[in-house]
Amino acid sequence: MSDKNPIRRYDGPAGGWGALRSVAKHLIEQDVPVSGARTLLSANQPDGFDCPGCAWPDRDHTSTFEFCENGAKAVAAEATKHRATPELFAEHTVAELARYSDYWLENQGRLTHPMRWDAASDKYLPIAWDEAFARIGEHLRALASPDEALFYTSGRCSNEAAFLYQLFVREFGTNNFPDCSNMCHEPSGTAMKAQIGVGKGTVQLRDFELAQAIFIFGQNPGTNHPRMLGELRQAAKRGAAIVSFNPLRERGLEKFADPQDKLEMLHNGSTRISSDYFQLRIGGDLAAVKGMIKRVLELDAQAQRDGAARVIDTAFIAEHTQGFDAFAAEVAAEAWDTIVAESGLSQDEIERAGDIYAQSDSVICCWGMGITQHKHSVATIHMIVNLLLLRGNIGRPGAGACPVRGHSNVQGDRTMGIYEKPSPAFLDRLRDVFGFEPPRHHGHDTVGAIQAMLEGRCKTFFGLGGNFATATPDTEATHRALRRCDLTVHVTTKLNRSHLVHGRDAYILPCLGRTEIDLQAAGAQGVTVEDSMSMVHLSSGINAPAAPQLLSEPAIVARLAHATLGERSRIDWLDLIGDYDRIRDLIAQVFDDFHDFNARVRVPGGFHLPNAAAERRWINPQGKALFKAHAVPTDLPVHRARASREQPVFTLATTRSHDQYNTTIYGMNDRYRGVFGERRVLFIHADDIAALGMKAGDWVDLESLCDDGVKRTAARFLLVEYNIPRGCLAAYYPETNSLVPLSSFADEARTPTSKSIPVIVHPHVPARGRELQSAKDIGLVRVD
CATH class of the missing domain: 3.40.228.10 (Dimethylsulfoxide Reductase, domain 2)
Structure with missing residues (x-):
């Protein structure tokens, strides 16, 4: 812990001077070049890039300042001068890197070279791009069935990359598209x-x-x-x-x-x-x-x-x-x-x-x-x-x-076909445009993907962005699943936990960031994204790439498709990446709403995709909007857990800190909740602390309760008195993802139940050789 007094009451508003100070602090910490101010001023502008943070739409592209505090953190994290070069991997085995925190991993900076894990040394070693694609393609072709491979997608992926990705994977022969939507909206x-x-x-x-x-x-x-x-x-x-x-x-x-x-x-x-x-x-x-x-x-x-x-x-x-x-x-x-x-x-x-x-x-x-x-x-x-x-x-x-969706293009990825249950009409259009018969059976979502890896039914995991090992529920089971794979591959900008939880063969493929110039044969390229309100607009980087070896996400996908499918493919993959207008022309052939794509997206602000419900057209079998009746649920896992236990059973919700974007940890503070320099905190009502016979500042362990009988625990959390209803707790993820059972997910949608985990609270039992810090050492004050 970096601060002797991590809990300090915060009475200020959101935004304000605190936000400006935070932006300055992160620019300095990330050693962003002097051009950093220009980079921020290009965020969400017609001739600039779409912020790699959230999917909230842009007002009118006329304001000089179209970024927020947390968007600035995302930009600073990508535009940092810090570099994770092959020298970093030469100094550390994977086992050694795994002992560092997620915050430390993030702060090593931008990855610069493609890397392959070497089992003999337990280190990642540099590999040439052509060799990496050839080896990964060889793995994929050797599978008994395309359905033995999983292709994960992060929501920050562009429309162009997502479209090529789903096209490649479906021509390869599977609909196994677990993605971050499966875990959120x-x-x-x-x-x-x-x-x-x-x-x-x-x-x-x-x-x-x-x-x-x-x-x-x-x-x-x-x-x-x-x-x-x-x-x-x-x-x-x-x-x-x-x-x-x-x-x-x-x-x-x-x-x-x-x-x-x-x-x-x-x-x-x-x-x-x-x-x-x-x-x-x-x-x-x-x-x-x-x-x-x-x-x-x-x-x-x-x-x-x-x-x-x-x-x-x-x-x-x-x-x-x-x-x-x-x-x-x-x-x-x-x-x-x-x-x-x-x-x-x-x-x-x-x-x-x-x-x-x-x-x-x-x-x-x-x-x-x-x-x-x-x-x-x-x-x-x-x-x-x-x-x-x-x-x-x-x-x-x-x-x-x-x-209100999170990732900057999570909605666009789904629009482009990143979905494990594609409609027959969409598959028919792919067949008609590209001349191959796409697979018709449904694929694996995120929960299904983890189960399939655990059971040995899926042997290859390819991640287009994201941090799958840390973002997913049931951390121990997910890590075990990934380690059972013959191959794991991650396309990424920075080092994260997923690269250290790998299969028997493993690759890290570094890509360009949203803020960087993407130079292809036809010149600098822009990509497109769809925001949370169905506006589609261009995003063009302005900074030099973090390293000359980096490839764009569309280029990585196209070169992998070329290496994997070879002469079998009807698509000239390498030609497509020479000019992204060619990709957008194909998108327009598949999706009617993207007609005249290249012309319409070059209008400042882009264009809005039609929404039938907003026009009071109801495209469902009934042709009407439906009233859906549901009883108030009274037999949820937390109800059953409380009925079977005499000790207090709480409902735990996982949440972000303010210095965090999903699993990316920008800093160790949560200013608005009054937490500084500490992430292992548990927000709890004062009366619940007293009922447990404890006091604010005590350290506790958490145990989740699930019908499957598996004991899941998370150790050493600081009790923080907070304005929250009795019987309710909140703590940060990913630190508490280990408490979410893989078998506990939303009815019909299979999203992990990360906001409603039945837990019990125990006094912390220190690991051998580690001393327990007391409230006296920390000097806690109440946080409202």
């Missing part, structure tokens, strides 16, 4: 596709200017999507209601100081964000939303009795929906006692939220991974959409569904 797509015919959000950025109310569920924009705070700030200033549902008090949902507002900065001012903040229990969102719906239906019934205007939109319901009567009857039958008990909110609080909804003519509902990573996540999203349908809040200005 898969329930959003699953729920909305069945209910309203599209798996994407229905709003655009301009709708935030018109909404009378914005409801935010299970999301922390201050850390995960800081640029969203600008939209919320403007909405709050014009009087829109902003209603937040979150177990933790998150600073970004409370108040925000815009670093671009000179007066606000000069006077240390801030803007209140949430007009109402409801701290429900972890996993209680379905019950809370159902309670709101119950309230709206009760208000509507009262209006009918009084002869007043209806509260629900009967015309919209009659013309555009199906199943309302049965749904309304099921809601009426749900007891308020159950709703209150499972939500953790009072009936008065739920009714107030319902009243705000009923009184607002245009409503946006936003949600993040606090909704999607539960067993009942699909049902919860159905309930949120039900709420919107009640008053016709889909398909009109200032209203709609807004799943």
Whole structure:
């Protein structure tokens, strides 16, 4: 631990001077060149690059400052002068590197050469690109079946790379496409596709200017999507209601100081964000939303009795929906006692939220991974959409569904065909355009991929970006699965844990970053990305590559395809990467919505992909938006665990720190929660600490409870008193991913249940030779 007093109360707003100081600190720590300011000013600009951080859309490409604090951290991490050269690997065996922290690995800097693991020395050694591709292609061709290979995709991959990747893999012969969507917003797509015919959000950025109310569920924009705070700030200033549902008090949902507002900065001012903040229990969102719906239906019934205007939109319901009567009857039958008990909110609080909804003519509902990573996540999203349908809040200005995705192109990857369950129509189009018959059977998602590796059914793992070994659940099982592989390959910019948890043969293939110039035969190339609101735009790097040996992601995919498929392929892979316009021409042939792709994407700001639900066209078998009834769940794993134990059973949610993007650790601080220099912390209510017979500053171990009977533990976490409901805990991932059972995932969507882990808390038992630090040594203070 780098700080003797890691817990210090933070009362400031999100953003403000703290954000500016943080940006400066990270630029200095990463030794970003003097051109770093120019690099930041090129983020999210028409002639610049798309920020490699979150997928929040850009306002209008006219502001000089289109980056946020955490976007600046991402840019600094990529533009760093630090280099992880072959000399680093010559000095350390893999076993030695594995003993370092994820933070240390990240800070070794940009990888510069392709590397192959040498079993005799347990070191990564340099290898020429041609030899690497030839050896990997030989591995793939030697498999008994293409289905023995897995092809993982990270959400930061460009549209061009993703399209080539899925094309190569399907021509190779498999649909094994586990990807990061499987671990985050898969329930959003699953729920909305069945209910309203599209798996994407229905709003655009301009709708935030018109909404009378914005409801935010299970999301922390201050850390995960800081640029969203600008939209919320403007909405709050014009009087829109902003209603937040979150177990933790998150600073970004409370108040925000815009670093671009000179007066606000000069006077240390801030803007209140949430007009109402409801701290429900972890996993209680379905019950809370159902309670709101119950309230709206009760208000509507009262209006009918009084002869007043209806509260629900009967015309919209009659013309555009199906199943309302049965749904309304099921809601009426749900007891308020159950709703209150499972939500953790009072009936008065739920009714107030319902009243705000009923009184607002245009409503946006936003949600993040606090909704999607539960067993009942699909049902919860159905309930949120039900709420919107009640008053016709889909398909009109200032209203709609807004799943806020994380990675900068996770939505685009899925649009390009990165999906283990492709539609027959998409496969038919690939066949017609490229002249080969793609595989029709479904492939493995992330959970299925780990299970297949464990069972020896999949023997090769190829990762296009990401940090699979650390991002996935059930860490011990995942590591064991990867080590069973004959081959593991990772395309990456920096060293991470996954490169050290490898198969019997292993490669690291370093690629260009989003900020760097991609020079091909036809000149400097741009790639495209799709943001969280279906805007597609160009991204062009401005910095010299970190090393002359680096290849772009499209080039790596194309050269691997060429080396693997050879004369068998009908596609001239190497010609495609000479000019990415050729790739985009092929994308336009496969996807009708990308017609005139090259011309439309060169318009500043790009173009918007059509959304049928936003036009009130419902592309599902019923041809209508569906009301979906669900009972409030009362038999989840945490219910069963509490029924079988006398000792307190808590619900643990994993979360990011503020100096973190997914598994990338930029720093050791979580400023908004008052944590400095420490990551192994456990946020807990003061009364729960007392009930355990402990005190803030004690160290504890965690044990998760699962129906499979496997004991999973995570050791040595610092108890931090925090404003969180009783019975609920929060801790950072990936430190607590080991507690998430591989067998525990969302119904229908199979997303790991990382936000609802039943756990028990034990006093920490130090490992031999390690002393336990006491609260006296640390000097803790309360954090609200």
